[in-house]
Amino acid sequence: MEKIIVRGGRRLEGSVKVEGAKNAVLPVIAASILASKGTSTISEVPALADVYTIQEVLRHLNIDANYANNQIKVDATRTLKTEAPFEYVRKMRASFLVMGPLLARVGVARIALPGGCAIGSRPIDQHLKGFEAMGAEVKIGNGFIEAKKEGRLQGAKIYLDFPSVGATENIMMAAALAEGTSIIENVAKEPEIECLANYLNAMGAKVYGAGTGTLRIEGVEEMHGANHQVIADRIEAGTFMVAAAITGGDVTITNAQQEHLRPLVAKLEEMGVSITDTSEGVRIIGPETLKPVDIKTMPHPGFPTDLQSQMMALQLAAEGTSVITETVFENRFMHVEEFRRMNGDIKIEGRSAVVNGPAKLQGAEVAATDLRAGAALILAGLIADGYTRVTELKHLDRGYVNFSGKLAALGADVERVNEETEEITNEQNDQTLNAKPNMA
Numbered sequence: 481m482e483k484i485i486v487r488g489g490r491r492l493e494g495s496v497k498v499e500g501a502k503n504a505v506l507p508v509i510a511a512s513i514l515a516s517k518g519t520s521t522i523s524e525v526p527a528l529a530d531v532y533t534i535q536e537v538l539r540h541l542n543i544d545a546n547y548a549n550n551q552i553k554v555d556a557t558r559t560l561k562t563e564a565p566f567e568y569v570r571k572m573r574a575s576f577l578v579m580g581p582l583l584a585r586v587g588v589a590r591i592a593l594p595g596g597c598a599i600g601s602r603p604i605d606q607h608l609k610g611f612e613a614m615g616a617e618v619k620i621g622n623g624f625i626e627a628k629k630e631g632r633l634q635g636a637k638i639y640l641d642f643p644s645v646g647a648t649e650n651i652m653m654a655a656a657l658a659e660g661t662s663i664i665e666n667v668a669k670e671p672e673i674e675c676l677a678n679y680l681n682a683m684g685a686k687v688y689g690a691g692t693g694t695l696r697i698e699g700v701e702e703m704h705g706a707n708h709q710v711i712a713d714r715i716e717a718g719t720f721m722v723a724a725a726i727t728g729g730d731v732t733i734t735n736a737q738q739e740h741l742r743p744l745v746a747k748l749e750e751m752g753v754s755i756t757d758t759s760e761g762v763r764i765i766g767p768e769t770l771k772p773v774d775i776k777t778m779p780h781p782g783f784p785t786d787l788q789s790q791m792m793a794l795q796l797a798a799e800g801t802s803v804i805t806e807t808v809f810e811n812r813f814m815h816v817e818e819f820r821r822m823n824g825d826i827k828i829e830g831r832s833a834v835v836n837g838p839a840k841l842q843g844a845e846v847a848a849t850d851l852r853a854g855a856a857l858i859l860a861g862l863i864a865d866g867y868t869r870v871t872e873l874k875h876l877d878r879g880y881v882n883f884s885g886k887l888a889a890l891g892a893d894v895e896r897v898n899e900e901t902e903e904i905t906n907e908q909n910d911q912t913l914n915a916k917p918n919m920a
């Protein structure tokens with residue numbers, strides 16, 4: 481088993497380049513299914529476990545998908561298969577994003593039911609409501625969802641109950657090849673939606689309004705492969721901004737798009753962090769003392785839930801009491817228990833966590849309960865006394881490329897080791913034995 485071992489106390493300095501966005505690249509790769517002619521070349525594709533998973537899903541559908549050197553080439557012109565089995569959907573929920581494009585292109589799709597996961601139950605009712613409104617018959621049974629439509633999907637007027645990112649993407653991909661115009665209201669406005677719309681339009685689709693609350697999609701009969709560059713990962717960028725802030729460091733993030741980071745920048749500035757746009761990128765200078773701050777996660781342009789656990793690490797370092805309220809997922813506080821193992825003083829009250837700082841964090845053995853929790857625990861480890869060992873790295877690898885290597889290049893004392901080869905020094909052992917966790 482692999483783990484990341486961090487020893488706290490180093491100030492981060494230097495510059496770090498963020499990758500292409502996981503949450504943009506997965507729907508974009510799924511959208512390549514819509515092209516019945518030509519090849520797509522997608523660039524700035526990060527080497528993440530999720531990218532390999534979606535590549536496998538496409539190959540399983542008889543699509544030629546080849547990922548190398550941060551590019552994936554996709555040729556979906558052969559006769560397609562229509563089933564995505566549980567082994568892929570279990571690894572990564574975003575596998576479900578192939579349903580809209582398959583249904584639109586072939587008239588049938590059979591995808592394993594995604595089921596619940598660590599951060600909440602994550603239903604897909606809004607995706608299915610959209611497909612049904614476009615004339616598809618949807619059946620659920622034997623652990624699968626099957627959607628069918630004789631002839632082309634029909635453009636429809638759809639109102640989402642909640643601006644779901646995945647439902648917006650799945651429905652817009654389906655509507656791109658439908659007959660007639662679709663109007664989709666109360667849609668997600670995340671930058672990843674705009675990235676997908678730009679790709680769809682390059683493939684010959686007619687998608688208007690991406691980034692606003694209403695999409696108008698005029699269905700086209702055929703789509704073709706296209707070249708597309710995915711946007712930078714605002715969540716990875718945000719994670720490094722927190723890393724700089726928590727260590728009182730001075731870090732420049734190259735390749736970040738500041739306009740996508742506005743909700744985070746506003747909160748960091750409230751905490752006393754200096755953030756400036758320089759010719760090289762976004763420069764973050766952490767203050768000597770961080771002020772407490774209250775945060776509520778919301779759909780974009782609200783504060784992103786994918787930065788909630790990282791901000792909780794920062795709140796632990798602040799002088800005073802902060803509150804963080806999670807409104808997007810009903811169970812995204814699994815990391816709280818792990819922070820407590822590090823002596824973090826956090827109380828859960830309904831959907832809010834009350835975080836009392838400044839915590840005297842202590843290194844401990846902790847588990848990444850989900851992808852962002854893994855990053856957040858490593859961030860806390862950067863200021864903890866002694867050694868923090870983070871396990872369950874499979875979650876982290878879904879969303880971060882070489883996270884420990886990038887932190888080490890900024891000066892952190894961090895390494896990734898294999899349990900079999902890990903040498904536990906006496907100092908690390910003493911520190912673990914003497915740790916007194918806060919059991920409050």
Ligand SMILES: CC(=O)N[C@H]1[C@@H](OP(=O)(O)OP(=O)(O)OC[C@H]2O[C@@H](n3ccc(=O)[nH]c3=O)[C@H](O)[C@@H]2O)O[C@H](CO)[C@@H](O)[C@@H]1O
Nearest residue numbers: 503574602603604605606607644645646647785786808809
């Ligand atoms: C691959 C990807 O892009 N993942 C992101 C995407 O996930 P994902 O697309 O799954 O997130 P959604 O926006 O769909 O989910 C938000 C909320 O809506 C609920 N919901 C969603 C769909 C539905 O049909 N019914 C329903 O009730 C979910 O349970 C959740 O409580 O957006 C989330 C919210 O910004 C991010 O945390 C994820 O990192």
Ligand SMILES: C=C(OP(=O)(O)O)C(=O)O
Nearest residue numbers: 503573574786851852879
């Ligand atoms: C929750 C996340 O991703 P996913 O929707 O792929 O599980 C995330 O990126 O934090």
